[in-house]
Amino acid sequence: MEEYYLICEDSLEGIFTGIYDAYLKKKPHEQVHLCVGEEENYRLFAVYEECRPDETKAVKVARTIGRKLGTEAYMSICRALASPEADKAEAVYKTVVAGLSMQSSRGCGLHTVFAPARGQVMGNLKNPFVHRVFELARFTANEAHYHVEFLRFRELENGILYAPIGPKNNVITFIVPHFADRLPLENFVIHDTLREIYALHPAGGEWYLVSGGQESWNNGLTGDNATGDSLTDDRFNFSQEEKKYSELFTHFFHTIAIKERRNDQLQRNMLPLRYRKYMTEFQGK
Amino acid sequence: MAADFGRTELTVSESSRRVRSNVAQESAVSQDNIISYRNTILQNGTAPGGGIASHKDPMPLMRKLEILSDAAKYDVSCSSSGVERKGDGTGIGNTSKAGICHSFSADGRCISLLKILFTNECIFDCKYCINRRSNDVPRASFTPDEICELTIQFYRRNYIEGLFLSSGILGSPSDTMELIYEAVYKLRTVYRFQGYIHVKAIPGADPELVRRLGLLADRMSVNLELPTAEGLKTLAPNKHRKNILAPMRQIQQGITQNKNEIAVYRHAPSFVPAGQSTQMIIGATPESDYQIMMVAESLYQKFELKRVYYSAFVSVNEDKDLPALPGGPPLLREHRLYQADWLLRFYGFEAGELLSEAKPNFNVLLDPKADWALRHLEQFPVEINRADYRTILRVPGIGVKSAQRIIRARRSGNLNFEDLKKIGVTLKRALYFITCNGKMMYPTKVEEDYITRNLIGEKERLPFDRDGMTYRQLSLFDDDQEFLWKQAISS
Ligand code: SF4
Numbered sequence A: 001m002e003e004y005y006l007i008c009e010d011s012l013e014g015i016f017t018g019i020y021d022a023y024l025k026k027k028p029h030e031q032v033h034l035c036v037g038e039e040e041n042y043r044l045f046a047v048y049e050e051c052r053p054d055e056t057k058a059v060k061v062a063r064t065i066g067r068k069l070g071t072e073a074y075m076s077i078c079r080a081l082a083s084p085e086a087d088k089a090e091a092v093y094k095t096v097v098a099g100l101s102m103q104s105s106r107g108c109g110l111h112t113v114f115a116p117a118r119g120q121v122m123g124n125l126k127n128p129f130v131h132r133v134f135e136l137a138r139f140t141a142n143e144a145h146y147h148v149e150f151l152r153f154r155e156l157e158n159g160i161l162y163a164p165i166g167p168k169n170n171v172i173t174f175i176v177p178h179f180a181d182r183l184p185l186e187n188f189v190i191h192d193t194l195r196e197i198y199a200l201h202p203a204g205g206e207w208y209l210v211s212g213g214q215e216s217w218n219n220g221l222t223g224d225n226a227t228g229d230s231l232t233d234d235r236f237n238f239s240q241e242e243k244k245y246s247e248l249f250t251h252f253f254h255t256i257a258i259k260e261r262r263n264d265q266l267q268r269n270m271l272p273l274r275y276r277k278y279m280t281e282f283q284g285k
Numbered sequence B: 001m002a003a004d005f006g007r008t009e010l011t012v013s014e015s016s017r018r019v020r021s022n023v024a025q026e027s028a029v030s031q032d033n034i035i036s037y038r039n040t041i042l043q044n045g046t047a048p049g050g051g052i053a054s055h056k057d058p059m060p061l062m063r064k065l066e067i068l069s070d071a072a073k074y075d076v077s078c079s080s081s082g083v084e085r086k087g088d089g090t091g092i093g094n095t096s097k098a099g100i101c102h103s104f105s106a107d108g109r110c111i112s113l114l115k116i117l118f119t120n121e122c123i124f125d126c127k128y129c130i131n132r133r134s135n136d137v138p139r140a141s142f143t144p145d146e147i148c149e150l151t152i153q154f155y156r157r158n159y160i161e162g163l164f165l166s167s168g169i170l171g172s173p174s175d176t177m178e179l180i181y182e183a184v185y186k187l188r189t190v191y192r193f194q195g196y197i198h199v200k201a202i203p204g205a206d207p208e209l210v211r212r213l214g215l216l217a218d219r220m221s222v223n224l225e226l227p228t229a230e231g232l233k234t235l236a237p238n239k240h241r242k243n244i245l246a247p248m249r250q251i252q253q254g255i256t257q258n259k260n261e262i263a264v265y266r267h268a269p270s271f272v273p274a275g276q277s278t279q280m281i282i283g284a285t286p287e288s289d290y291q292i293m294m295v296a297e298s299l300y301q302k303f304e305l306k307r308v309y310y311s312a313f314v315s316v317n318e319d320k321d322l323p324a325l326p327g328g329p330p331l332l333r334e335h336r337l338y339q340a341d342w343l344l345r346f347y348g349f350e351a352g353e354l355l356s357e358a359k360p361n362f363n364v365l366l367d368p369k370a371d372w373a374l375r376h377l378e379q380f381p382v383e384i385n386r387a388d389y390r391t392i393l394r395v396p397g398i399g400v401k402s403a404q405r406i407i408r409a410r411r412s413g414n415l416n417f418e419d420l421k422k423i424g425v426t427l428k429r430a431l432y433f434i435t436c437n438g439k440m441m442y443p444t445k446v447e448e449d450y451i452t453r454n455l456i457g458e459k460e461r462l463p464f465d466r467d468g469m470t471y472r473q474l475s476l477f478d479d480d481q482e483f484l485w486k487q488a489i490s491s
Helices: A012-024 A055-081 A088-104 A128-150 A172-182 A240-255 A264-270 B002-015 B061-070 B144-156 B173-189 B207-214 B229-235 B241-264 B289-302 B331-346 B368-374 B389-393 B400-412 B417-423 B448-457 B471-490
Strands: A003-008 A032-036 A046-051 A161-165 A188-192 A197-201 A208-211 B018-020 B113-117 B162-166 B196-200 B219-221 B276-282 B307-312
Touching (some): A003 A012, A128 A172, A172 A197, A240 B144, B144 B162, B173 B196, B229 B241, B289 B307, B331 B368, B368 B448, B389 B400, B400 B417
Parallel strands (some): B162 B196, B196 B219, B276 B307
Antiparallel strands (some): A208 B018
């Protein structure tokens, strides 16, 4: 029995294209697998194929997922695909298969009366692939939420608000809409320092993403240091008010704690250490 | 500013690949419509419309913030939840129904709002309060402008979700509310702040002020302070239960009336859309957990409160009427009350099921739900594949989310223990109380003592074990607590 491995580009477009191509194979789905990037352990008797991202195919798959599996499943899938885990493509592919097959069994059996298959695939946590998508999506959603909470803007000399982040999952597109709605009249930049992606929001305008290396910022926003590792780096030119308000907040942060209730462990559970290097109130003197 | 940004953007797009364009590149809003939040900074102490400068020398803003946040920190109603509101594009801010925490202070509590007092001057003399008239502490007052500036500048940096404004009583309750109103009005109108605002209604203030403030605030709260009228009489001689309940009732009626108005006129201004809350101090007076839960339940039922907060008493003043708390604030007790409060609000329990005159206090070693289940073993085990939602919710080890997932997942077939684990059920706790397809996870005695021992051995994750407080300290302090109550009751 031949097994097929489709190697996809690690992006929404790449993996959706992979799903399209997997269906094109017209083989039993158990024999077709998706993976992203380099496959480490090549198997004997397996056929490996590169799968070039194709916008038309990807859009078709996205539409099908949205229409047949519902918005919730579509969002879960997008979140799962923001994960850095290598098995995400396979999990999403098999979840789509599971969702579409639930769809076709509609109208027979008892539960369709109470719960039409549409939009129900994510509830089927017994299925290991669905469970994996659920889990990956939850990691991304949690991390996105942490960023909504803990991301910090600093005001640069030219008035732009700048926030560096370093997320494990590619959360930027999940968080920018929140800030765009909240700060419509601000020029702001959110910078994913690991992926070198920038979300730019001009005051009164729509936000968009750009990617680029450090060179693209040479004369621009942040000087040539785009690693975000050190907020206190001299090459960031922060405004006068920035110093004043970051000090005021840091002071507030310390005063507001009740010393009789001090609890470092609880603080650590609620606010994981890895976020602190980007947070104003944890930048030591 | 916008021009600067345009230039930057050019530099960027020249040399980098556009990943996604969501774009209307030409700035949609004309320059005149843009409020700049950037250079609104006022110099310390020279704020226009300075209001009540109670000190001749202008006090630095840093010092004011220190005094007035330090004085506000004992108020525990920090949440920013209850209302979902998008920004309208003309100002700054929005709100999120679930609330958002922005940091966690060294005590592990969430920092969501800029929690400050307008002033810590006070004409009252509540015995438990650091700001009471008879205390010799540094006093300060903000100006409305200072409050607006701090809120906006903190908010745009994503430090906070909004403002929590309380106050000591300066002059009279109405005078104080007037000042709070001025600050909040300015923040909403001049600064067009659309984020979260929580204000205190000061008991005894003019109801008209409460009404007007309610149209600007998201949440209002009146603190019950102490669970019973007697407690209030001993520790807060200037306050009266009646005066506290009156604005609470007014706000409740305002909310109901407003809901009807909004049903008719969709754009009627909303009144306290995130609802009202209150807090009571736990452990300063001798009430039992049963009394406290009965009070909480009636606040939820009769006053339709969104939240009741419990604040473990922190001893800040020396006073013969206050208990000494050698073990520190009664944190475990506070925790148990919060757990029980959740059972009331989300798990369909009634206070009378959890406690009674005969058993007036929660078990130190077990959470209230496990404690209840152990006293009702006749209702267990429940069959996961058939029991209804409410029954499943009552199983120890199963929370609201897991219960919902169970109901959903079992539609695609019978669940087994492995599935439950994936769903997020804490099997170590639940296994004594459930069956899957008629079978228990493994043979176990269904017997109170046996299960109790196992559940206690299964170390509960308290929010303050390890370096917060050890179990030993906890049990010790609980003895102290009991001793204190007995003493208080007998005297
Ligand atoms: S009224 Fe009582 S509790 Fe409030 S600030 Fe004054 S002394 Fe403190």
